[in-house]
Amino acid sequence: MIQRIVIGDDVAASKYFSGKPVDDPVREQQILDSVRQSAVQLGIDPDSTAAFFQAQIDASKVVQRGLLAYWAAHPDKAPTSGPDLNVIREKLDALTTQLLAELVRVDHLRQSGLRCDISLVVSAATAEIRHHLDALHRQAVRTASATVC
């Protein structure tokens, strides 16, 4: 989850140079359709799987909007080159596979109410510290966590 949020920095840099909009509804729909299909194959609930990935997409957009606004206000802080969006999307696709496997692994926990809430708070806090996340990226973690439990 954190890796996907951090990749939002690369997406933002890419879009800063290409001028492409933050939102790409077609790409989002492709991801959601694909994870629904995978969920059925993996034996997990397609609706909650899609909801989880919608939250990951929303989190990426929190990072992108935050950084693009910051770079617009402080062009001296903006990146000097932007990575190719297609290459970044390949990385995101690889992470999707990993995240699906993780959802299978924690499926029992996702339906465990308070136990899920507590595990989520503890892992999010640990990850925020370990990865030295700033306020924007911590906000994205909250967005990404919204549909976990």
Ligand SMILES: C=C(O[C@@H]1C=C(C(=O)O)C=C[C@H]1O)C(=O)O
């Ligand atoms: C990451 C991107 O930006 C947005 C977020 C997406 C995501 O998190 O997968 C997908 C499409 C865009 O709405 C992208 O364009 O690839």
